Each structure stands twice: as C-alpha cells, then as structure tokens.
Amino acid sequence: MESPELSFTLAYVVLSLCFVFTPNEFRSAGLTVQNLFSSWLGSEDVGFIQYHVRRTSITLLVHSALPLGYYMGMCIAAPEKNLGYFHKVTTYHVYMALQSECHVTVTQSRQHQLSPDLTSPAQILTLRVDRINPAVKPFDIRLISTEYAELREKLHAPIRNSPNVVIHQTMSELFLDTFRAHVDLNQPYTLPSGQEMEPCIGCMQVPANLKLVRLCQAEGAPNVSECQQCFCRPMWCLSCLGRWFASRQDQQRPETWLSSRVPCPTCRATFCVLDICAVH
Ligand SMILES: [Zn+2]
Numbered sequence: 001m002e003s004p005e006l007s008f009t010l011a012y013v014v015l016s017l018c019f020v021f022t023p024n025e026f027r028s029a030g031l032t033v034q035n036l037f038s039s040w041l042g043s044e045d046v047g048f049i050q051y052h053v054r055r056t057s058i059t060l061l062v063h064s065a066l067p068l069g070y071y072m073g074m075c076i077a078a079p080e081k082n083l084g085y086f087h088k089v090t091t092y093h094v095y096m097a098l099q100s101e102c103h104v105t106v107t108q109s110r111q112h113q114l115s116p117d118l119t120s121p122a123q124i125l126t127l128r129v130d131r132i133n134p135a136v137k138p139f140d141i142r143l144i145s146t147e148y149a150e151l152r153e154k155l156h157a158p159i160r161n162s163p164n165v166v167i168h169q170t171m172s173e174l175f176l177d178t179f180r181a182h183v184d185l186n187q188p189y190t191l192p193s194g195q196e197m198e199p200c201i202g203c204m205q206v207p208a209n210l211k212l213v214r215l216c217q218a219e220g221a222p223n224v225s226e227c228q229q230c231f232c233r234p235m236w237c238l239s240c241l242g243r244w245f246a247s248r249q250d251q252q253r254p255e256t257w258l259s260s261r262v263p264c265p266t267c268r269a270t271f272c273v274l275d276i277c278a279v280h
C-alpha cells in the first residue's frame with residue numbers, strides 16, 4: 001500500500017475493533033483490558049464489586065482514549081499531513097481543535113533573548129485558538145515569529161491580528177530593532193547648513209536620515225579597521241539600510257551580523273554598524 005496514513009488507519013481500525021470486541025484470539029493472547037490491568041484491578045473473588053467498578057472505569061477510559069491514540073500515531077505515520085488540527089499538550093490536558101472549526105488570533109508578542117550568543121532577540125507570538133462553538137474553551141499556543149509565515153501557509157483559514165501587535169516575520173525584520181538600537185548609540189551627524197534632508201531613495205516614503213562616517217577606527221587600534229569613508233550624502237532611511245545590511249549577511253549565522261562589514265549601497269565603500277550616524 002503506497003500511502004502510510006491509509007495503512008495505519010486500516011491497521012488501527014482492525015486492532016481497535018479487536019481490542020473492543022475481544023475475539024478469542026485476543027483473549028488467549030492476553031490482550032484484554034482485564035488482563036493488561038490485572039494487578040491494579042485486584043481479585044474478582046476477594047472484592048467482586050470493587051473489581052467490577054475498577055474494570056468498567058478502566059475499560060471506559062481505555063476505549064475513549066483510542067481516538068487520541070489514533071491521532072498521535074497518525075502524527076508519526078504521516079507528519080506532513082498535519083491532519084488539519086491544532087493541538088497543545090500540557091501536563092493534565094490535551095487540547096485539540098479542527099482548523100476548519102476555529103478562529104486564530106495573534107493576541108500578544110514578546111521579545112526574548114533565547115541565547116546570549118544571538119545578537120537579536122527572538123519574538124514570541126501568542127496565538128489564541130477560539131472554537132466556533134462558544135461552549136468549548138479557547139486555548140493559547142506560542143511560537144517564534146520566524147515560524148509564523150510557515151504556520152500561515154499551512155493553515156486553512158486566515159489568522160486575525162489584534163491591533164498593536166507587530167509581527168517580525170523574518171530574521172531581517174527582527175534584526176531592524178537591534179540595528180536601530182545600535183545606530184542610536186553612535187554619535188549623530190548634523191547636516192551642513194543649507195543642505196536639505198532628501199527622501200530615502202530605497203522607499204521614497206521617509207526622509208533619508210542616515211550618514212555613513214568612518215568612526216570605528218577612532219576606537220582602539222587606528223589602522224586595523226577595514227572600513228572606508230563613504231562620501232555619499234544621506235540617501236537611505238534606517239529601515240532600508242537595515243534591510244540592506246541584513247540582506248548581505250550569512251542568513252544561517254545571525255550572531256555574526258552585527259560584527260560584519262557591508263558595502264555602501266551607493267558607492268560600495270565598506271562600513272560597519274559603528275559607522276552609521278543618524279542625521280539631525
Ligand atoms: Zn527607506
């Protein structure tokens with residue numbers, strides 16, 4: 001049989017039916033609830049009522065857990081299918097919701113420094129899963145913002161976004177906050193008198209508010225710096241230059257981004273984060 005989920009489903013249905021209706025072959029092999037839980041059930045002869053109360057309870061519990069057992073097995077047999085379910089497992093609960101029967105809303109975002117090696121913090125999003133049936137309690141799931149785009153692709157329904165929650169979907173978007181913070185630490189650049197701020201040539205939306213000045217060599221070893229002086233007038237805004245900076249990096253090693261050098265997008269003079277000055 002070519003599809004693993006079909007083979008698994010057939011085998012599971014047959015085994016479940018045999019387990020519930022216990023044919024003689026199953027009885028002789030000892031595959032019955034009574035036999036599997038015999039030590040907990042105790043002796044039928046010694047405590048008849050207690051034995052049967054326990055037996056009926058455990059049988060009910062085991063039989064009602066069969067669909068969940070099926071679901072978990074299916075996740076292993078055909079993980080790529082995702083079965084159209086959300087699920088969340090906590091110590092005492094397993095929450096499940098069919099995607100087609102729920103609404104998903106991004107309700108919160110938080111920045112977390114997951115590891116000291118990473119220069120940019122990770123953004124953790126909280127998504128609330130509400131079932132269409134209001135009697136069923138909603139539950140929250142959390143994920144890293146970089147996984148958000150993947151989730152949105154797999155979902156069969158749109159994700160709603162609470163106002164005020166800004167989602168940094170890619171590493172370079174997330175990097176912008178760190179980039180901005182570092183630029184703010186550098187000394188500002190004052191425009192020569194008579195020079196006007198022009199619109200950013202990347203987006204044409206906001207003024208070009210950055211100037212590249214070779215400052216890094218001033219600290220410590222003066223001749224070690226590989227940066228070059230850029231003679232361009234301010235042409236780029238912070239978001240555009242930040243995205244340019246991020247796009248020239250090794251995407252697999254974000255911890256190296258802040259310490260690396262990139263060429264000026266206009267004149268190709270090499271610069272680093274220390275050389276970016278906010279224009280005042
Ligand atoms: Zn721009």
Ligand SMILES: [Zn+2]
Nearest residue numbers: 230232264267
């Ligand atoms: Zn330049």
Ligand SMILES: [Zn+2]
Nearest residue numbers: 216227272275
């Ligand atoms: Zn530099």
